[in-house]
Amino acid sequence: MKQVGLGFRRDLSDDLLSLDTATQPAFIELAPENWVNLGGYWRKVLKSISEKYPITCHGLSLSIGSPDELNWAFIKEVKSFLKEYSITIYSEHLSYSQSNNAHLFDLLPIPFREDAVKHIVERIKQVQDYLEMPIALENVSYYTPVAAEMSESEFISAIVNESGCNLLLDVNNVYVNAFNHNYNAEKFIGQLPLHKVSYIHMAGHEKVAEDLIIDTHGQAIIQEVYQLFESTLERIKPVPVLLERDFNFPEFHEILSEVNQLEQIAARKWSKKSELC
Amino acid sequence: MLRDETRSIQQELVEYCRMNNDGDIVGTRQDRLHNYRRLIYTIYWEALSDAYPIAKSILKEEQWDKMVDDFISEYACNESQLFRMPFHLIEFAEQKSFSEVFSIPYLSDLLHFEWIEIEVHSMKDIEETSTLSLKSREDGHLDFNPYLKLIKLDYPIHRLRDQNIEQLKGNYFLLVYRQKNGTVQYMELNGFTANLIEQLSLYSHDFTFLETLNKVFKGLHSNLRDELNTHAINLCISLEEKGIIRGFKN
Numbered sequence: 001m002k003q004v005g006l007g008f009r010r011d012l013s014d015d016l017l018s019l020d021t022a023t024q025p026a027f028i029e030l031a032p033e034n035w036v037n038l039g040g041y042w043r044k045v046l047k048s049i050s051e052k053y054p055i056t057c058h059g060l061s062l063s064i065g066s067p068d069e070l071n072w073a074f075i076k077e078v079k080s081f082l083k084e085y086s087i088t089i090y091s092e093h094l095s096y097s098q099s100n101n102a103h104l105f106d107l108l109p110i111p112f113r114e115d116a117v118k119h120i121v122e123r124i125k126q127v128q129d130y131l132e133m134p135i136a137l138e139n140v141s142y143y144t145p146v147a148a149e150m151s152e153s154e155f156i157s158a159i160v161n162e163s164g165c166n167l168l169l170d171v172n173n174v175y176v177n178a179f180n181h182n183y184n185a186e187k188f189i190g191q192l193p194l195h196k197v198s199y200i201h202m203a204g205h206e207k208v209a210e211d212l213i214i215d216t217h218g219q220a221i222i223q224e225v226y227q228l229f230e231s232t233l234e235r236i237k238p239v240p241v242l243l244e245r246d247f248n249f250p251e252f253h254e255i256l257s258e259v260n261q262l263e264q265i266a267a268r269k270w271s272k273k274s275e276l277c
Numbered sequence: 278m279l280r281d282e283t284r285s286i287q288q289e290l291v292e293y294c295r296m297n298n299d300g301d302i303v304g305t306r307q308d309r310l311h312n313y314r315r316l317i318y319t320i321y322w323e324a325l326s327d328a329y330p331i332a333k334s335i336l337k338e339e340q341w342d343k344m345v346d347d348f349i350s351e352y353a354c355n356e357s358q359l360f361r362m363p364f365h366l367i368e369f370a371e372q373k374s375f376s377e378v379f380s381i382p383y384l385s386d387l388l389h390f391e392w393i394e395i396e397v398h399s400m401k402d403i404e405e406t407s408t409l410s411l412k413s414r415e416d417g418h419l420d421f422n423p424y425l426k427l428i429k430l431d432y433p434i435h436r437l438r439d440q441n442i443e444q445l446k447g448n449y450f451l452l453v454y455r456q457k458n459g460t461v462q463y464m465e466l467n468g469f470t471a472n473l474i475e476q477l478s479l480y481s482h483d484f485t486f487l488e489t490l491n492k493v494f495k496g497l498h499s500n501l502r503d504e505l506n507t508h509a510i511n512l513c514i515s516l517e518e519k520g521i522i523r524g525f526k527n
């Protein structure tokens with residue numbers, strides 16, 4: 001069975017709709033923020049996509065780590081969107097994007113601290129209760145730590161273990177962070193609660209300086225990230241895998257060949273792993 | 278539960294990203310922080326440039342950049358959906374009187390005009406109701422296309438490409454509507470017709486077309502009333518042909 005999906009971008013919609021079953025990705029991931037309350041032409045496209053592909057949702061604006069109150073009106077809209085399209089997987093980022101009601105539409109790093117863990121755990125529980133489903137939170141890439149009092153892996157593990165949420169493991173983000181903050185990516189992954197990984201992200205990035213990589217989603221996946229992906233799959237049960245490509249699009253067949261490459265690795269590594277490892 | 282110190286560090290990071298202050302935030306790498314500022318600026322700049330291509334092309338580069346920069350730093354944009362963020366620039370540009378600051382008197386109208394096109398294009402879908410053609414019967418409740426906005430402008434923005442509109446300050450009315458195929462069209466109206474359409478739309482739920490005309494033209498001389506009724510009927514038939522009125526509700 002196919003495991004690998006593709007992130008939806010408007011630029012890719014015609015190509016996605018024209019594929020046949022044999023070549024199409026396993027599923028499509030989209031950000032509910034881009035679709036909630038949207039009508040007209042793009043709503044029709046979404047309908048066509050949803051008739052052709054299973055859909056998963058990956059949100060951008062939950063701001064689970066924000067000091068601001070949760071935006072319940074927005075969460076309510078997400079819930080009805082999930083219901084309308086029968087979406088059973090909703091993930092978000094372990095980051096924050098607003099404070100004092102100013103939204104930045106980007107993913108800011110949360111201080112790795114005990115009080116932030118408690119704050120976030122409480123909020124995850126509230127969201128999961130309201131949505132009546134578990135959510136998965138993604139390890140984000142970050143370019144500077146912020147007033148950290150514990151390690152990143154301790155921070156992520158505490159949140160996942162205490163809240164009961166799942167982990168969206170972004171393998172490229174681990175690679176980017178390991179490079180930017182000078183740690184060992186394999187070892188870092190080994191420190192995470194791998195039994196809670198429910199979804200994987202893979203993407204490309206851009207090295208902008210000798211000591212800095214920016215997580216752009218605008219390039220092809222590099223070999224080292226494929227290797228990290230391979231070794232990670234040996235340690236976890238089969239889960240959906242997603243290729244994120246947000247801009248700087250090559251010919252569509254090149255994107256599809258990345259999807260296929262991920263699919264082949266997943267098939268090879270997980271062929272004997274239909275059960276929990 | 279969040280300690281005051283942690284809360285204020287998080288707030289400082291957001292303020293740094295918005296305001297480009299010194300970024301002296303405890304426990305951060307000074308040489309890396311600016312990446313966030315740059316990434317966020319790009320997200321705003323691109324979303325605003327996509328939403329307002331005409332305004333961007335009319336302003337000088339430094340004026341556009343200043344407007345974006347001031348918007349990020351001075352306007353706390355309380356909006357979860359990025360595609361709706363540019364809407365808030367209209368209010369901010371008015372607060373800051375950018376029309377006067379940049380000596381482009383029609384700037385507010387232009388932003389409004391560009392946003393309305395996006396808004397109508399993406400208006401939430403409403404279930405279609407069944408209708409009968411206006412020509413098929415004499416009276417009934419009008420069914421207006423739900424994806425339309427009637428806007429009043431001080432400058433004829435729709436003539437911007439062909440004319441120097443700065444000299445043409447006045448009252449302009451545009452009906453902006455979404456067609457069945459999803460594309461957005463606009464129609465210029467005179468003040469009388471704009472007002473008539475507004476009333477017809479407003480009363481269409483509670484009153485029939487002819488009842489509405491009786492209300493609107495009440496007290497006028499019967500000759501004039503007959504003339505205006507004919508005008509209104511012809512207007513509605515032409516609006517039906519354009520898809521602005523769908524017919525009588527069935």
Ligand SMILES: [Fe+2]
Pocket residue numbers: 138170201244
């Ligand atoms: Fe990701």
